Structure formats: structure tokens, C-alpha cells
Amino acid sequence: MRIKLTSVTVDDQAKALAFYTDVLGFVLKRDDPAGEFRAITVEPRDNPGEIELMLEPNAHPASKAFQEALRKDGIPVAIFFVDDLDQEYARLTGLGVSFVQEPTRSEWGYQAMLDDTCGNYLVLHEG
Numbered sequence: 455m456r457i458k459l460t461s462v463t464v465d466d467q468a469k470a471l472a473f474y475t476d477v478l479g480f481v482l483k484r485d486d487p488a489g490e491f492r493a494i495t496v497e498p499r500d501n502p503g504e505i506e507l508m509l510e511p512n513a514h515p516a517s518k519a520f521q522e523a524l525r526k527d528g529i530p531v532a533i534f535f536v537d538d539l540d541q542e543y544a545r546l547t548g549l550g551v552s553f554v555q556e557p558t559r560s561e562w563g564y565q566a567m568l569d570d571t572c573g574n575y576l577v578l579h580e581g
Contacts, residue, residue, distance in 0.1 A: 459495065461508035462531050463517045464572035467492055470509040473571050477549050478534075480507065507532075512573065521573050528554070530567055530575040539564050539580035 464470035471494055474480045480496035483506050487493075491513065495506040512518045524531060536542045539557050543566055547553065554575060555567035564580040 457505055459506045459508060460532075461510040462570075462574055463510045463512035463521050464570075464574070465512055465518075465521075466572055467494055467509055467511055470494075470570070470572040471496070474507070474509065477546065477551060509572075525573060525575060528567075528575065530577040532574075533565075533577040533579050535581050536578050537580070539566060539578055542578055 462470075471482065471485070474496050475482055479499055481499050481502070483495040483497045483502075485492055485494050491511045494509045496509065497506050498504070510517070512521050521531075543553070543557050546568065552569045552571075553566055554569055555565075557564060557566040562579075565577050567575050567577050570576050
């Protein structure tokens with residue numbers, strides 16, 4: 455068993471696609487019509503074909519409520535691993551990314567938390 459596709463809910467698919475590709479560095483895998491929305495997936499630039507991340511609209515009331523509750527409580531929806539957190543933090547802050555937690559060492563490792571501009575917090579973890 456393996457994970458091939460997972461998703462994050464976003465409040466604006468176009469804004470999310472721009473952030474996840476232009477800022478975080480993922481590449482577009484799929485962008486297909488899906489009713490009034492789009493089925494958009496991105497994948498890691500350096501690991502194509504291994505896993506896709508769907509940018510899922512938070513149109514369902516339960517999705518929106520869950521997303522808002524996690525954000526209110528400061529809980530990230532995903533953890534992305536990076537080779538060099540300090541380098542990635544400098545690159546992203548240079549692009550104007552808002553971090554809610556600067557790089558910090560803890561019992562969990564070395565990580566920072568950012569705002570994806572689409573309703574979510576994401577953790578970058580060095581490892």
C-alpha cells in the first residue's frame with residue numbers, strides 16, 4: 455500500500471495553484487474541469503510521478519468548517535520535508551511568504567510553519 459494522491463482544501467483554486475507552483479515550487483500535473491470547479495493536482499518538481507497533491511475546493515460546508523477550525527487552532531494541514539530549512543525559509547521569505555512560526559528546533563525536529571494564502575498552515579520540516 456502507498457499514498458499516490460492526497461489533498462488540501464483551499465478557498466481559491468487559482469490562487470492556490472499559483473502559490474503551490476510559483477512560490478513553493480511544485481509543478482502542475484492535472485487541471486481538468488470538474489463541474490463548477492477544477493480537478494487540480496500538483497507534484498514535487500524533483501520527484502515526478504511519486505505523489506500528487508490535489509488542491510481541493512473547500513465548497514462543502516464541512517470542509518470549510520474543518521479548514522477554519524484547524525487554522526483557528528494553529529494546526530497545519532500538511533508537513534512538507536525540505537533538505538535545508540534555513541535555505542528554504544530565506545527563499546520563501548524573500549518571495550513574501552508569511553511564516554507564523556520561524557524555524558525552530560524541538561523534540562519533533564527542525565521546522566517552520568507558513569500560511570499558504572488559501573486558508574491553511576503548512577509545516578516545512580528539515581529531514
